[in-house]
Amino acid sequence: MEGKGTRIGLGVWVVLVLAFLYVPIVLICLYAFNKSNVQSWPIPGVTTKWFSPAIHNPDMQVALWLSLKAAALATVSALVLGTAASFGVHRFRFFGRELISFILVLPIALPGIITGMALNSYFVFWKVNFGLWTIVIGHATFCVVVVYNNVLARLRRIPGSLTEASMDLGADGWQTFRHITFPSISTALISGGLLAFALSFDEVIVTTFTAGAQNTLPIWIFGQIRLGQQLPQVNVVVFLVLAVTIIPVALAQRLTRESGILRTE
Amino acid sequence: MAAGLDPAQGLSGPRRGARRRFGGALWRRPWLKGLSLLGPPSVAFIAVYIAALAALFVSSFWSVNAFTGVTVHTWSLNNFRELWHGATYHTVALRTISIAAAVTVTDAIIAFPFAYFMARLAGPRTRALLFVLVLLPLWASYLARVYAWRLILDHDGILNWSLQKVGLPAANIAYTNTAVWIVFSYIWLPFMILPVYAALERIPHSYIEASRDLGAKGGRTLRSVIIPLALPGVVAGSIFTFSLTLGDYITPILVGGSSSQFIGNVVYDTVNQSSNLPFAAAYATVPLAVMGAYLLIARRLGAFEAL
Amino acid sequence: MKHKPSLGIKDPYELNSAQFTATINLLKQQKPLIKKYWELASDEIDLFKNGDAVVGAAWPYQTNTLIAAKAPVKDLVPSEGATGWLDTWMVSSHTKNLPCAYQWLAYVSTPKVQAEQAIYFGETPVNSKACAIMDTLSKGSCAQYHANAPLKYFKQIYFWKTPIAACGNGQNNCMDYTQWQQAWTQLKG
Numbered sequence: 035m036e037g038k039g040t041r042i043g044l045g046v047w048v049v050l051v052l053a054f055l056y057v058p059i060v061l062i063c064l065y066a067f068n069k070s071n072v073q074s075w076p077i078p079g080v081t082t083k084w085f086s087p088a089i090h091n092p093d094m095q096v097a098l099w100l101s102l103k104a105a106a107l108a109t110v111s112a113l114v115l116g117t118a119a120s121f122g123v124h125r126f127r128f129f130g131r132e133l134i135s136f137i138l139v140l141p142i143a144l145p146g147i148i149t150g151m152a153l154n155s156y157f158v159f160w161k162v163n164f165g166l167w168t169i170v171i172g173h174a175t176f177c178v179v180v181v182y183n184n185v186l187a188r189l190r191r192i193p194g195s196l197t198e199a200s201m202d203l204g205a206d207g208w209q210t211f212r213h214i215t216f217p218s219i220s221t222a223l224i225s226g227g228l229l230a231f232a233l234s235f236d237e238v239i240v241t242t243f244t245a246g247a248q249n250t251l252p253i254w255i256f257g258q259i260r261l262g263q264q265l266p267q268v269n270v271v272v273f274l275v276l277a278v279t280i281i282p283v284a285l286a287q288r289l290t291r292e293s294g295i296l297r298t299e
Numbered sequence: 300m301a302a303g304l305d306p307a308q309g310l311s312g313p314r315r316g317a318r319r320r321f322g323g324a325l326w327r328r329p330w331l332k333g334l335s336l337l338g339p340p341s342v343a344f345i346a347v348y349i350a351a352l353a354a355l356f357v358s359s360f361w362s363v364n365a366f367t368g369v370t371v372h373t374w375s376l377n378n379f380r381e382l383w384h385g386a387t388y389h390t391v392a393l394r395t396i397s398i399a400a401a402v403t404v405t406d407a408i409i410a411f412p413f414a415y416f417m418a419r420l421a422g423p424r425t426r427a428l429l430f431v432l433v434l435l436p437l438w439a440s441y442l443a444r445v446y447a448w449r450l451i452l453d454h455d456g457i458l459n460w461s462l463q464k465v466g467l468p469a470a471n472i473a474y475t476n477t478a479v480w481i482v483f484s485y486i487w488l489p490f491m492i493l494p495v496y497a498a499l500e501r502i503p504h505s506y507i508e509a510s511r512d513l514g515a516k517g518g519r520t521l522r523s524v525i526i527p528l529a530l531p532g533v534v535a536g537s538i539f540t541f542s543l544t545l546g547d548y549i550t551p552i553l554v555g556g557s558s559s560q561f562i563g564n565v566v567y568d569t570v571n572q573s574s575n576l577p578f579a580a581a582y583a584t585v586p587l588a589v590m591g592a593y594l595l596i597a598r599r600l601g602a603f604e605a606l
Numbered sequence: 607m608k609h610k611p612s613l614g615i616k617d618p619y620e621l622n623s624a625q626f627t628a629t630i631n632l633l634k635q636q637k638p639l640i641k642k643y644w645e646l647a648s649d650e651i652d653l654f655k656n657g658d659a660v661v662g663a664a665w666p667y668q669t670n671t672l673i674a675a676k677a678p679v680k681d682l683v684p685s686e687g688a689t690g691w692l693d694t695w696m697v698s699s700h701t702k703n704l705p706c707a708y709q710w711l712a713y714v715s716t717p718k719v720q721a722e723q724a725i726y727f728g729e730t731p732v733n734s735k736a737c738a739i740m741d742t743l744s745k746g747s748c749a750q751y752h753a754n755a756p757l758k759y760f761k762q763i764y765f766w767k768t769p770i771a772a773c774g775n776g777q778n779n780c781m782d783y784t785q786w787q788q789a790w791t792q793l794k795g
Contacts, residue, residue: 058485061447071674072671075455114339118336122336137348141348145546155351239549260647261646261728279438386792474641557794
């Protein structure tokens with residue numbers, strides 16, 4: 035239905051938006067090679083001297099490792115809790131069913147500083163020591179809804195006749211789950227899990243309230259930005275993280291044809 | 300799949316029998332199954348998240364002893380009274396909400412044509428590529444991306460450098476609320492594009508054909524068919540862009556100027572410099588109330604299905 | 607203190623209501639000139655390096671970083687004097703292993719650790735014996751960070767102390783830290 039003019043106009047728009055999205059990222063990558071440790075334009079010279087100290091920086095390594103652990107654990111909790119909740123909501127009609135969706139959406143819809151502050155004083159009240167698990171709990175709150183929405187949207191698309199056929203053919207509940215339900219939701223789990231991991235891995239605001247004395251990677255980065263002494267190292271790390279994630283993200287995309295930010299279809 | 304159902308592949312003997320009995324028990328008592336599925340997530344959420352929020356709200360009625368820093372558990376509305384009468388808190392709240400609204404509108408305007416192209420015009424390969432390109436920035440540190448904007452907007456930055464090259468006057472937007480608005484719009488853009496795309500992609504092609512068959516021109520179809528059907532997606536995206544802007548305090552620190560305090564900044568300083576958690580909690584009820592109202596409206600508009 | 611002796615300010619951290627209001631009014635008057643109230647050290651480095659600011663209150667750290675990046679800047683203590691900040695270590699009253707905490711305090715006070723910290727974090731070491739080690743770690747850093755400065759230099763700096771109601775002159779009408787904090791929030795708006 036679109037005329038040629040509209041098509042060209044939209045095409046130009048897409049290119050402009052992509053430029054808007056990627057100019058800062060190109061800059062981050064460019065300044066990973068900055069000769070000076072103070073950032074200014076144009077770049078005074080090119081060097082690779084920051085790569086080795088950045089990679090071997092023990093503080094960065096500890097922070098990266100903590101971030102990976104926290105993101106993995108938050109993602110696993112989100113997968114378990116989110117999948118369970120979506121199955122429950124999908125299968126059963128009950129009073130307060132709407133409320134569950136509402137409660138699960140809250141952590142991502144309420145400003146992060148509120149979640150952070152609330153959890154912080156709650157942990158202090160219960161005398162919980164801040165560390166890996168407080169970070170995981172903080173992140174899991176907003177990761178659950180990502181998995182929940184993805185899986186729920188997928189479950190709504192699986193025809194009920196498939197599971198009925200499986201049962202009719204003599205499969206028990208577990209076999210039906212194992213051979214029918216699970217394969218149909220697996221890609222929703224991958225895309226939901228991947229997004230949950232990304233959100234956790236880059237989270238700063240809740241984390242500043244729940245990390246205690248430990249640094250996750252974004253908090254380490256904020257510390258570096260604060261002082262501004264080793265900014266090129268930050269750029270190197272961001273550049274490398276990006277380089278490492280391009281392939282799995284692209285692959286997962288091919289596998290899953292994801293579409294919603296929180297859901298798959 | 301048929302092969303997968305072959306009993307020979309499954310477990311056999313007593314273990315299988317036990318599992319069947321267990322499965323059967325759940326089948327006969329659906330409430331038990333429902334409870335075992337919904338129980339853990341609900342309990343986890345209520346015991347940790349909801350309880351923590353409730354405790355925060357309760358603490359906003361308390362106060363802190365200025366000398367010892369110890370929380371005084373006496374009920375009073377003093378914090379709210381101070382907020383009500385403090386002109387600065389009004390200014391900051393108004394600024395935060397206005398910029399969050401501006402960011403949301405900006406992102407909706409930028410995202411809609413982009414998502415439309417993705418959903419309706421791009422071939423499968425281009426669409427997949429665009430998809431990855433929209434998601435990938437989420438993996439490049441939020442902080443580093445905000446910081447990169449300083450290089451662009453600085454007085455001697457890339458923007459002014461480029462403007463000068465083409466003979467235009469310099470734009471002095473570094474360290475202003477304009478900069479805050481631009482950077483927030485940038486950072487949260489993917490969170491708007493994806494739900495809008497999802498909503499657009501779900502519109503059956505037959506609807507658009509029907510509209511055309513009924514004599515509607517392109518503009519009319521857009522207004523009367525596409526935009527109403529995409530609206531839940533836009534509202535879903537706006538939940539993210541609005542609330543993420545509302546609760547952020549780092550972007551205003553990095554790219555804001557001398558009058559760029561957000562609710563988040565005041566809350567953060569009140570906790571970390573004055574250690575006055577009750578007052579911070581009282582102020583935090585402002586975004587809490589705003590978001591609560593927003594979510595109720597969003598649910599009405601069907602945005603939860605589109606998240 | 608210097609320009610309005612009539613206010614009778616003796617210590618910048620002990621201000622009664624009239625003195626405090628005068629100070630805040632001066633800050634309000636200055637506000638249109640302010641690009642940014644910097645919060646991070648890197649804010650100021652960027653502001654100077656990229657042409658957004660020409661004068662500002664700084665730590666030696668920012669000046670040294672800018673000079674190293676060949677920015678034409680210089681720092682000085684104005685004739686009115688300067689304010690300063692001392693970072694201190696604290697031992698919690700709940701400390702389980704007190705001797706261990708004291709050993710740590712002794713360790714961080716040794717010249718070598720002081721020198722390393724001074725250079726990494728950009729602050730003046732307290733232990734003057736760190737000077738020689740600083741120069742071996744980074745040439746000229748001892749003088750850069752005023753580690754060898756005479757007592758006179760430090761005497762002109764008003765080191766931060768938390769404002770409390772007690773004015774130090776027996777009176778109890780000074781503005782306390784909470785009031786300072788509120789005024790600052792209001793100033794930033």
